[in-house]
Each structure stands twice: as structure tokens, then as C-alpha cells.
Amino acid sequence: MKPYPGRRLALPALCLPAAAQAHSFGKIYNLPVPFWLYVYGAAAALLVSFVVVAYFASAAPETQERDGGRNIGDANWVRLLRRCHVLTLLKAGSAGCLLLCIASGLFGAANPYTNINMTLFWIIFVLVFTYLTALFGEVYVAINPWRLLARGVGRLWPNYLQGRRSYPPRLAWWPALLLYFAFIWIELFAFTRPYSLALILSAYTLLNLAAVWWVGEQAWFRHGELFAVFLHLVAKMAPLDYRPELQGAARLRLRAPFAGLLESTAPHGTMLLFVLFMLSSTAFDGLHDTAPWMRLFWIDLYGRLKPWVGDNPLAAYPILRPWYEAWATLCLAASPFLYAGVYLLFIRLSKFAAGSVLTVRELGLRFAYTLLPIALVYNITHYYTLVLSQGSKILSLVSDPLGLDWNLFGTALWLRAPIIPNAGTVWHTQVGLIVFGHVVSVYLAHLEALRCFPGRRAAALSQLPMLLLMVLFTTFGLWILSQPIRPG
Amino acid sequence: MAGGRRLSGPESILVHAGEVVNLEVTSDRADELHLHGYDLHLQLQPGQPGQLRFTAVHSGRFDFELHHADLELGVLQVLPQ
Numbered sequence: 001m002k003p004y005p006g007r008r009l010a011l012p013a014l015c016l017p018a019a020a021q022a023h024s025f026g027k028i029y030n031l032p033v034p035f036w037l038y039v040y041g042a043a044a045a046l047l048v049s050f051v052v053v054a055y056f057a058s059a060a061p062e063t064q065e066r067d068g069g070r071n072i073g074d075a076n077w078v079r080l081l082r083r084c085h086v087l088t089l090l091k092a093g094s095a096g097c098l099l100l101c102i103a104s105g106l107f108g109a110a111n112p113y114t115n116i117n118m119t120l121f122w123i124i125f126v127l128v129f130t131y132l133t134a135l136f137g138e139v140y141v142a143i144n145p146w147r148l149l150a151r152g153v154g155r156l157w158p159n160y161l162q163g164r165r166s167y168p169p170r171l172a173w174w175p176a177l178l179l180y181f182a183f184i185w186i187e188l189f190a191f192t193r194p195y196s197l198a199l200i201l202s203a204y205t206l207l208n209l210a211a212v213w214w215v216g217e218q219a220w221f222r223h224g225e226l227f228a229v230f231l232h233l234v235a236k237m238a239p240l241d242y243r244p245e246l247q248g249a250a251r252l253r254l255r256a257p258f259a260g261l262l263e264s265t266a267p268h269g270t271m272l273l274f275v276l277f278m279l280s281s282t283a284f285d286g287l288h289d290t291a292p293w294m295r296l297f298w299i300d301l302y303g304r305l306k307p308w309v310g311d312n313p314l315a316a317y318p319i320l321r322p323w324y325e326a327w328a329t330l331c332l333a334a335s336p337f338l339y340a341g342v343y344l345l346f347i348r349l350s351k352f353a354a355g356s357v358l359t360v361r362e363l364g365l366r367f368a369y370t371l372l373p374i375a376l377v378y379n380i381t382h383y384y385t386l387v388l389s390q391g392s393k394i395l396s397l398v399s400d401p402l403g404l405d406w407n408l409f410g411t412a413l414w415l416r417a418p419i420i421p422n423a424g425t426v427w428h429t430q431v432g433l434i435v436f437g438h439v440v441s442v443y444l445a446h447l448e449a450l451r452c453f454p455g456r457r458a459a460a461l462s463q464l465p466m467l468l469l470m471v472l473f474t475t476f477g478l479w480i481l482s483q484p485i486r487p488g
Numbered sequence: 489m490a491g492g493r494r495l496s497g498p499e500s501i502l503v504h505a506g507e508v509v510n511l512e513v514t515s516d517r518a519d520e521l522h523l524h525g526y527d528l529h530l531q532l533q534p535g536q537p538g539q540l541r542f543t544a545v546h547s548g549r550f551d552f553e554l555h556h557a558d559l560e561l562g563v564l565q566v567l568p569q
Contacts, residue, residue, distance in 0.1 A: 029525045029548035031565060389525070420525055422505075423547035424568040485549065 025112055025122045025192065026390035028383075030485075031423045033430060038482035041431035045438045045474045049467050052442045056450075057460050069241065069255030078252055090143045097125070098145035098201065100401060105198025109403025113393070115194035116401035121201070122187075123391040127383050130234055134376055137242040138235035144228055146208040147221055153209060154217070163216025167223060173270035175211075175224035180274065181333060183226055184281045188288065188332070189325060229274060233372060236260040258373060258440050262447055266368035269361070273336045275368050276343060278375040279473065280335035283480060286382055288328060290483035297324055343371075346469040354453040354462035366452055367466070370445040374470065377437030378477050381430040389418035430481055438474040442467060489515035492557045499562040505547045505569045511540040519557055523564065525550040 033041075072078060081087075101117040112118040133140060141147075154161040186192060186200065211220045221228045235242075241253040241260060266272050287293050302313070302320065309316040347364045350356075356363065392415045399412035406412070445466050449459040489495065503509055513521050513530075514537045521530040521540060525548060532538040532554075547568040553560045 027524050027551065029546075029550055031547065031549050031567070417527060418525060420546040420548055422568055423566070426548075 025118045026386050028386055029389060029418075029420055030385055030426055030430075032484055033427045033478070033482040035482060037427055037431055038478050041435055041478045042471075042475045044431075044435050045478075046471055048435065048439050049442050049471060052439060052446060053460065053463060053467065056446050056456070056463075069253045069259070071249040071252070072254050073246075073249040073251040075252075087142060090139065091148055094143040094145045095148050098149075098205070102198045102201050102205075104401050105194040105196075105201070107402060108194060110194060111403060112193055114397075114400070114403030116394075116397040116403075117194050117197055118192070119390060119394055119397055121197060122192075123387060124394055126187075127379075127387050128391055130231065131380065131387075133231045133234045134237050135239070137238040137240035138232060139242060140228065140231040140235070141221075141242070142244045144221065144225070146205060146225060147217070147228075149205065150209060150212045150217055153212075160213060161217040163212065163219065164214055167215045167219035171223065172268045173223055173229065173274055176226045176229040177270055177274050177277065177336075179224070179226040180230065180277060180281075184277075184285075184332065185329065188285060189328070230278070233275065233278070233369075234376065236263070236369060237372060237376060258444060261369040261372055261444055264369070266365040269365070272343075272364055272368045273340060275371055275375065276339040277336035279371060279378060280339045281332065282375070282378045282382055283477065284332050284335050286477075286480040287483075289485055290480065291486045292483055294486040297327060342472075343469065346465045349465035350449075350462040353465060354449070354458040356453055356458070356462070358452060363452065367445055367448055370441050370448055371470075371473075373437040373440040373444070374473055374477075377433045381433050381477075381481065384429075385421065385426055389420060392419050431478065434474055434477055434481075438470055441470050445470070489513065489517075489519075489554065489557070489559075489561075491516065492559065494559070494561060497562070500565060501562065502565045502567065503544050504567050505544055507544050509540075509542055509544050509564065511552065511564075513538050513540075513554075513561070515554065515557075517556070520555040521552060521561075522555055523550055523552045 097120060101121050104115055105117045108115045108117070129140075150161065190196070190200075192200065208220070208225055211224055214220075215224075223229070237258050237260060239255060239257045241255055243251055243253075266275065298320075302309075302316065305316075305320070309319050344360060344364055347367065348360050350367075351358065351360055351363055358366075395411050395414045396416065399409045400406045401408075442463075446459065446463050449462050449466070450456065453459045453462050497513075501509070501511075511521070511523070511530075513532060514535065515532045516534055518534050519532045521532055521538060522528070523540065525546060526542065528540055528542060530538050530540045544564070544566045547566045550564045550566070551560055552562060552564060
């Protein structure tokens with residue numbers, strides 16, 4: 001009897017059940033977006049893109065710089081926050097959370113769902129704090145736990161924070177990009193447990209302290225510490241612009257949401273790669289859970305390898321598993337470069353359409369940040385249900401952080417059942433968010449075009465290829481959401 | 489279920505929200521059936537069919553597994569009404 005594809009597709013999941021999780025931690029209960037909704041979403045993205053273009057082509061004011069926002073560092077409520085020492089509390093909380101993640105991993109329960117460190121790090125810090133940063137700005141620059149630790153060391157050890165040598169300009173943002181890659185790899189393939197997460201965080205802490213000793217605090221937290229670089233980019237979208245290095249009212253500024261993306265441009269090609277990796281890593285995370293992706297390796301490729309590895313899938317699986325992991329790692333590593341190739345191709349078309357004298361490299365850097373809204377909404381659509389179902393568990397976990405049946409604050413039994421929103425609500429939120437991010441990106445890119453190219457006509461022409469690129473990214477994101485998820 | 493492997497049964501169950509689901513599992517060893525998301529547990533005695541009966545109120549995609557064998561049995565997909 002000929003085995004039907006569904007049965008064979010399920011093979012990897014059945015052989016290695018522990019490895020069949022969708023994400024590093026926590027279960028995602030989402031159903032694939034139905035095809036009709038996917039088509040509606042893609043059509044809406046295309047339609048609103050043209051609305052934006054039409055808006056700029058007809059009613060748009062001449063190239064006008066946005067006003068610089070409003071300084072609110074001296075507002076009453078900001079003073080009140082300062083009087084309550086909110087920042088000091090946040091700093092203590094941040095350093096405390098890092099230490100708790102390490103300590104609970106080393107000494108607490110081995111079950112990832114009863115030890116607080118998995119939820120605290122993977123859900124609260126990596127996801128929730130990122131979304132909060134998109135709302136409240138770069139608070140992280142003041143409360144970065146690794147920075148606080150380095151400064152603590154600096155108090156005891158004079159000249160530690162200055163570093164031993166100046167930062168080599170050639171390195172640019174490579175350290176952050178490599179660490180980001182390592183982070184995503186760990187997230188998707190390392191299947192961390194409380195204990196291994198504690199070890200990884202300890203190693204990362206030592207790495208940061210050593211790097212500060214080598215190149216100094218300023219350079220390292222600007223180019224190397226991956227969360228600092230990541231959240232710095234996310235914070236550009238926030239309506240609050242927090243700059244602790246400034247004095248007086250200018251320390252806190254209110255601006256239009258996403259307007260911060262146009263206040264600066266990517267300083268280097270490696271920063272462009274970092275931005276593209278924000279897009280491609282999330283796309284990869286979604287893609288590698290889908291049935292088409294599994295079919296690519298376990299059906300198509302396996303079919304060709306049968307003469308070598310044998311016809312029995314159960315026997316072939318252990319041989320192929322390491323190859324599958326190497327293949328997935330390679331795809332992940334290649335993804336930002338693949339995106340960069342596509343992106344620069346469309347930038348080249350843009351340059352051609354506008355007849356610009358600026359180089360492709362220069363234009364590529366100038367438009368890089370306009371992709372960030374798409375990257376943010378991608379991230380939210382992929383993970384926000386995880387925040388609801390697993391993030392809500394933090395309430396019970398704070399009362400029993402080590403998983404030892406404590407009840408420190410009396411909340412140990414709160415929200416035991418996960419919050420599972422209706423699938424229809426989830427679908428519509430996902431598609432709505434993706435289309436929203438797409439519109440913001442298209443709008444920002446058009447504003448940037450008005451600055452780069454002489455005249456409205458050239459700007460409008462330049463945006464036709466960019467529009468196509470963004471519709472491609474958006475449709476691809478929607479397509480991933482609509483794909484059947486692999487069994488298991 | 490026998491010898492830590494599945495013998496038969498659907499890998500994927502598709503229902504609509506509001507329907508009553510009856511999940512029947514027989515294992516040759518004592519084990520615990522766990523349905524994720526709904527967080528329902530069922531103790532299985534060796535050789536005796538165990539039944540997990542519930543109304544599918546949440547829509548979504550939920551794995552069910554055997555805890556001791558650490559085996560993913562399949563997935564329950566509940567479409568919204």
C-alpha cells in the first residue's frame with residue numbers, strides 16, 4: 001500500500017516528540033489563517049498602498065519637515081515619576097530579574113512551566129518588553145541589567161568602563177548581528193530548559209563584562225549588546241523619546257508614533273542587515289513550523305536521498321536529523337542576505353525610476369528604517385497569543401518562582417487556565433496588524449522619498465518599486481500565517 | 489498505544505467550537521493523557537480504554553500527548569463557529 005503524504009509527513013514529529021515544539025518555549029494555539037482572509041488581507045494591503053500614493057500625489061503638502069515633537073521632561077507627571085524614584089525601582093527590578101532568571105534556573109525546578117525563568121525571559125523580556133519599548137521608548141538604555149552590572153564593576157575597578165582599546169570601526173554592528181543570530185538559533189533549535197537558560201544567561205553576562213573591559217561601555221552597548229541594539233531600533237517607533245544623556249526638559253520628548261524612524265538613517269550596512277534579520281528571522285520562525293517547509297526536506301529531499309539512506313524512514317531519520325538541523329541553520333543564516341539581495345534590487349529600481357544621483361548603498365541605508373513597522377507587526381502577529389496564554393502565567397509564577405509549591409504573594413493559583421482568544425479574533429487581529437504595519441511603512445518610505453529625490457514626481461515614481469517590495473514582504477508574511485502547521 | 493508507540497487512531501481531529509469531543513485512548517502501560525490549552529488530564533490504566541469527554545469551547549490548535557511515554561499523539565483543531 002502506498003503511504004499517503006500526511007502519514008509520512010508526521011514522521012519526524014512522531015520520532016522525536018520533545019523536539020516537535022513550535023517555539024523555544026510555550027505552546028502557540030493559533031490555527032492557520034483561512035485562505036479567504038489571506039486573500040482579503042493581501043488585497044487590502046495592495047489597495048491601501050495605492051491610497052497612500054494617491055494621497056501624496058494629490059493632497060500632499062510640499063516637503064515639510066515634521067516638527068520636532070514636544071519636550072515634556074519637565075511636565076508635572078514626569079516630575080511625579082521622578083519624585084517616586086521610578087527609574088531607580090526599574091533599575092533594581094531589571095537587575096533583580098536577571099539574577100532571578102539565573103538563580104531560579106540553577107536551583108529551581110527543571111520543568112520549564114513551573115520555573116519562572118523561562119516565562120520571565122522568553123515571554124516577559126523578549127516579547128512583552130519589546131512591545132512596551134515600542135510604546136514607551138528606550139527605557140532599556142537606562143535599565144539594561146548588563147550595563148548596570150558593568151557600571152557596578154566600574155565602581156570597584158577604576159578605568160574598567162573606558163576599555164583597553166578603542167572600538168575597531170571595521171567591526172561596525174557585526175557583533176550585535178552575530179549575537180542576534182546566535183539568539184534566534186537558541187530560540188528555535190536549542191530547546192532551552194531552565195538550567196540551560198541560566199547557563200546561557202550567565203555566559204552572556206560574562207561575555208558582556210569581558211567586552212566592556214575590552215572596548216569600553218559606550219562602544220559595546222552601542223554596537224555589541226544585541227538587546228540594546230534591537231530595542232534601540234524598536235524604540236524609534238515609540239511616541240516617547242527618552243534620552244537620559246540630555247539635561248532638563250529635553251530628556252523626554254513626545255512625538256508622533258513612528259516619526260522617530262525618520263529622525264535618523266541606518267549608519268552602516270551591518271545595521272541594514274540587522275533590520276532585515278528582524279524581518280527574516282520572524283518569517284523563518286513562522287515558516288519552519290509549516291507543512292510546506294517540512295515537506296521540502298522530509299518528503300522532497302528525502303525522496304532523492306533514498307538510494308543512500310534507505311527506504312525505511314524510521315531507520316533514515318537518525319541519519320538525516322543532523323543534516324536537517326544544519327540545513328535549517330544555513331537557511332536562517334542566509335535569510336538576511338537573501339532579503340538584502342531582494343531589498344537592494346528594489347532600491348536599485350527605485351533609484352532608476354527617480355533618476356537619482358545617490359548611490360544604491362546610500363539609498364539602501366536611508367530607507368532601511370522604514371521597514372521596521374513591518375518587522376514589528378510581524379513579530380506581534382506571530383507571538384501575541386503566546387503572551388496571553390503563557391505570559392499571563394507570570395502572576396502565579398512570582399509567588400512560586402522556583403517551582404517548589406511556595407505561595408509568597410498569595411497569587412500562586414491565579415490564572416491557572418491559559419487565556420485562549422477566539423480563533424476568529426486572532427485571525428482578524430493578525431491580518432489587521434499586518435496591513436496596518438504595511439501602511440505605516442509605505443507612508444514613511446514616501447516621506448523619506450520626498451527628502452531623497454528632487455520633486456514630488458520623482459518621489460512618487462521611486463515609490464512604485466518600493467511599494468511592490470513592501471507588498472511582497474506583506475503578502476509573504478500573510479502567506480506564512482495561512483499555511484497549514486506541520487503535524488505534531 | 490503499545491510499547492511506547494502509537495498503533496492506530498487519527499493524528500488530527502477537526503471539530504467546530506461548541507461540539508462535544510470524546511477522546512478514547514488505550515495504552516498497554518499506565519500513562520497520563522494531556523490535552524494542551526484545555527489543560528485536561530486523564531489517568532490511563534494498562535489495557536483499559538480511557539475516555540476524555542469535554543465540550544470544545546476554545547477555538548484553536550491543541551496538541552494532546554502521553555506524559556510518561558513523552559509522545560505526541562495528535563492535534564485537536566477547533567474551528568470557530
